[in-house]
Amino acid sequence: MKHQQSSLYLDMQQYQLHLRRLFPMQHGIAPVLMLHGAIENGRIFYSQSGKGLGCYLADNGFMVYCADFAGRGLSKPHVSQGFAQSQQQMITQDIPALIEHVYQQHQQPVIVIAHSWGGVVTAASLARFPALNAKVAAKVCFGSKRVISVQSLERKLKINLIWNTLAPWLSKKYGYFPARKWRFGADDEPQQFLQDTVRWIAGAAFTDLTDQFDYGHSSKTTEWPPVWHFAAQNDRLLGHPQDVKAFIAETAPQARFTLLAKANGYKQDYDHISMLTHPAAVADHFAELRDWLLQLRTE
Known part of the structure; x- marks a missing residue:
C-alpha cells in the first residue's frame, strides 16, 4: 500500500460517525468523501489490505475519507444497540456535517463518491442545501437509482418480498432490520430509515417523507458540480441502467453516464457490487475515474 489508514469520529452529540482515513504517504492532491448505500457500510470502498476504490485513490495521491452512516459500521452506537434514525436525518444532518468536516480539514472543495442509495441521499442533501x-x-x-422500475422474478423476491415485506416485519420484531443476521447484506438498518426507502423505491415523488420538502423541484434549480454516474451491465435490479438514467433525469440531467460493459470496452460486465470490488476494476474504470478527477483540477 502507498497510503496509511486511521479512524476518526465525528461527534453528532447523540451519536458519532466513523470515518476511515486513507491518506497517501506523500502530499495529498484533493479530499474525497465516500458514502455507502443501504445494508452496507464504508467497507464497500476499502479494506485493510489495500483493496477497493478508496485505497486505489489514496495510493494515487487523494486524501480519502470512507464514512459509516449513523448506526452502521464502526459508527457509535450501532443500530443493534437501540439507535434509531430516519432518512431525513441522514439528508439534513449527517451528509452536510460530513461534507463540512472534510471541507474544513483541507479548505478545498470535496469530491463526493457514493454507491447505490448513498447517491440518492447525497443528491437530496445537495438539492436541499x-x-x-x-x-x-x-x-x-x-x-x-431512486426508483426501481424493473419488473422481474428477482424484483419480486428481493424487493417485494424481502425489502417491502419481510424486512419491515423483522424491523418491528427486533427494533431494527438485522440484515447481517439474515444474510441480506453487509450491515443492518434503522427501522425508520428502511420504511422511508420503501416508498421512494416504489415510485413515490421525490419529496421528503417527513416534511414534504420537494427534492425534485429543488434539483431543477440546483447548480450541480460535475456529476458522473456509473451503471453496470449485469446490475439487473439494484442499479439497473435504465433506473440510473431515470435518476439522472430527475436530478442532474447534464451528468455524464457510463455503462460498465464489455461491449463498451471494459474488461467485465460488472454488477452492483463487483463494479467496486472486482480486481479488473483497478485498471478499468478506477483508472478512468482517477484521470477524470485529475483533469477536473486543472480546468
Missing part, C-alpha cells in the same frame, strides 16, 4: 454545492468539487455515483 444549495450552498453545500460550493464545497463539492464533483459528485460520482455507482449504481445509484
Whole structure:
C-alpha cells in the first residue's frame, strides 16, 4: 500500500460517525468523501489490505475519507444497540456535517463518491442545501437509482418480498432490520430509515417523507458540480441502467453516464457490487475515474 489508514469520529452529540482515513504517504492532491448505500457500510470502498476504490485513490495521491452512516459500521452506537434514525436525518444532518468536516480539514472543495442509495441521499442533501454545492468539487455515483422500475422474478423476491415485506416485519420484531443476521447484506438498518426507502423505491415523488420538502423541484434549480454516474451491465435490479438514467433525469440531467460493459470496452460486465470490488476494476474504470478527477483540477 502507498497510503496509511486511521479512524476518526465525528461527534453528532447523540451519536458519532466513523470515518476511515486513507491518506497517501506523500502530499495529498484533493479530499474525497465516500458514502455507502443501504445494508452496507464504508467497507464497500476499502479494506485493510489495500483493496477497493478508496485505497486505489489514496495510493494515487487523494486524501480519502470512507464514512459509516449513523448506526452502521464502526459508527457509535450501532443500530443493534437501540439507535434509531430516519432518512431525513441522514439528508439534513449527517451528509452536510460530513461534507463540512472534510471541507474544513483541507479548505478545498470535496469530491463526493457514493454507491447505490448513498447517491440518492447525497443528491437530496445537495438539492436541499444549495450552498453545500460550493464545497463539492464533483459528485460520482455507482449504481445509484431512486426508483426501481424493473419488473422481474428477482424484483419480486428481493424487493417485494424481502425489502417491502419481510424486512419491515423483522424491523418491528427486533427494533431494527438485522440484515447481517439474515444474510441480506453487509450491515443492518434503522427501522425508520428502511420504511422511508420503501416508498421512494416504489415510485413515490421525490419529496421528503417527513416534511414534504420537494427534492425534485429543488434539483431543477440546483447548480450541480460535475456529476458522473456509473451503471453496470449485469446490475439487473439494484442499479439497473435504465433506473440510473431515470435518476439522472430527475436530478442532474447534464451528468455524464457510463455503462460498465464489455461491449463498451471494459474488461467485465460488472454488477452492483463487483463494479467496486472486482480486481479488473483497478485498471478499468478506477483508472478512468482517477484521470477524470485529475483533469477536473486543472480546468
